[in-house]
Amino acid sequence: MDNGHGYEEFELLEDGSLGECSTQVANATFLTISKLICLVVAFKFIKHIPISTTVRVYVHVFASTFTVMWFSRNHLQSAIIYNMFSLISLALAIKQFSGYIILAGNISLLIALQNFCRHYRSEDYFLSIRGILMIHIMRLTTVAFNLEKANSNKFRFVQFSSYVEYIYFPPFIIFGPYLSFEQFFKMRDKKWTGSENELGFIIQSLLAIFNAITLAIISSCHFEFFEPSSQFMEDALTAMSFRFSHYFVCLSTQAFVLMLGSDVVVANPLNIEFSRSTLQTVSEWNKPFHTFLHENIFKRRLFNSTACNVFFTFAVSSLLHGLDFQMTITLLALGFIAYSETVFRKRLSARYSMCVAAKACPVRSNSLSCKHRHSNKTGRALIINLFFLMLSMYHLVFTGMTFTDDYSAIGYPFDHAWKIWGSHYYSSFMISFLFLALSKII
């Protein structure tokens, strides 16, 4: 016997749709980017307005300070911290301290700030401003090395104002990108090239923004597109989420530099996803970052040994993140994987005269192919390069799958990476040791 009252009491259930996730992420990311786009447009016009140097410096400093306050929690703290790094570094640089000392001082200050936040249980606050401080330290270090190189006894305000303008450039404060000194002033001094060229740059920027937001949606909403059927697929999706979040930041900043009239490349996702080798992955991951490390750390050759300089470069890259064990172990892992693969492929290339080295063969002008007997087009070299391409894809999964969502906002525990790598039996490390062993044998 049925009770009829069951139907009248029935309540209409709330409607949900599968597009909710994509819509929310698209709205949120565009809202964040649009604030930065306003800054980009404003400073694109400011750089063309003929105002005095003093006023320009003050505009940059105050706008940068307010940008840091605007985008971070604990506004006053962030402003104080940001300017504290600047004042200490500039004071040391003017007193002719070495660039290395200023870099070490900044990293010590960063680690001290991290310990302070950890002591007051605000690790998430440190993570929310770490990226801002990273790029800031990179710029301060660049200024320090430039001052060291200039060796100027005739230090004038005009030169000082250039440095301040370079350090305090609001569009690049939050997400970057890092520009070298030469790149920055080439962009700043670029003249207005006419409406047609500017329109082209704007279209390129909008395309980059569209791609950035699309990748951010996939990063956070990949469950709408893929359903992981195995643990490996889940790990691959976690790594993909991490990479696509990175591409979102890179492509956004790429749009900013395009709007401002620079041709600097931040990152090309296709070169990372379909990388020739892990060495290419490492350098293509963030080209401005790579430029900073290569020109300011590696090329200065603090040590005599190349291996020591490589290790030092990775150490600096790691310490710019503070004492982050997860990032440290990941960067060292990438360094080891890239090094072993490069050594092995170099031996393979020399032994069998094939174009299979970690870097692409340089094509000489007098001939259409490289010096090796088996060029890129022969089947054997193609198969080997294809194998290394797929191996690079696997290394991307291996090194990226540790960045799971459960700890990303508060910092990963000490053994997080080892536990996850253990589930893959440390296979990337095993492959790397195998390559090192094989490079001794053949």
Place this chain on the structure above:
Amino acid sequence: MQFFICLIFLFVLLVYGQYSPPSATYSTQQVPYNWLTLAFVGSNDYLPRPHYHSTDREHFKELCRRLDGLNPNQQALCAENPFSIPFVARGVREAIRECENKFKFERWNCSSRDEVTETRHGKFQDILGKTLRSANKEAAFLNAIMAASIVHSITKGCNTGNLTECGCDSKPGMQRYQAESDPSMSRDQFSWGGCSDNVPHGIRYAKKFLDDWETAQFDKTKNVAHLVRRHNNFVGREAIAQNIRRQCRCHGVSGSCEFKTCWLQMQKFSQVSDLLKKRYDHFAVQVTRKATKRLRRKERTERKIPLRGNEMAYVHRSPSYCEKNLTAGILGTSGRECIHNSYSSESCDLLCCGRGYNTRLEIRQTQCECKFVWCCEVKCKTCTEEVAVHTCK
């Protein structure tokens, strides 16, 4: 001659009269309301096809009528949302598995002797029915974990998109959730994105599925057991609602967190059952046998203190579960495996209720000398070892 014909006619009448009473008794057979029988729902018994028109309510009513054990409210809800029943069934199976896992070493190990009745639609097995209706502490746990399983499985069904009437929560900011470390987190630079668990929908469904009937029955009969069941259902729902966490995907420079997209996520069901087991062990309250509107604690000095959302309620003290009592559905601890040198609930002294235990040697095969084989497999040898197994007398 006519006399013989009359005798044959009477004999035939007598024979036919013998057969009619058994069929009559079958048609009047009644089964108790026990929706846990949904655990047996498979693809054969209950198969709502997607291509049926949504207004084909009569067909769904007939499908739902075949599910014995559902009360009229649940029948109506089944007819309205036929595609939710497989999720409820999956939740029941998971809850029973978790219950057996949590009570593995206790005297009551989440098992009982179930009555099996023949009905028009097949066999009706009254799963845990006697325990469920006994209004004691074990019934409180069962009600709570079953309510939690409905919330959990319906919410999961919303997320996977298999339930068309709900999806991800479109307003996660309005949900209660555990803010990490400090309340100023809400001022952080983040936005809602991702698939937030639609726990409010799961809770509404569970209330409609379980509580409406208990409320109506209490209004009719004034039996305190209905209020107790309703309260324990609430405890189960709260075990999920109070433990929703925010999960975030970071976007920033080199793994930093300048900007986040966050979503809400409920706990794994094994964690929910852990929590409910703790509440069963430490936060169970006996209530009075009579109630007018709300439950009252049995302890006279605490009568005015209302029951909290994390306190299970029961009316009757539990039996010892030591001796077999098939009328009450109790299997007893005879034959159960125990550990002789333990000091917790699985020790032989406690589990066997002082009756002693038997020991026998059992040859078991285990994996030993595991080695990593390139690439990428772990291979082990098979070793045999003798293990002493203790069982209660």
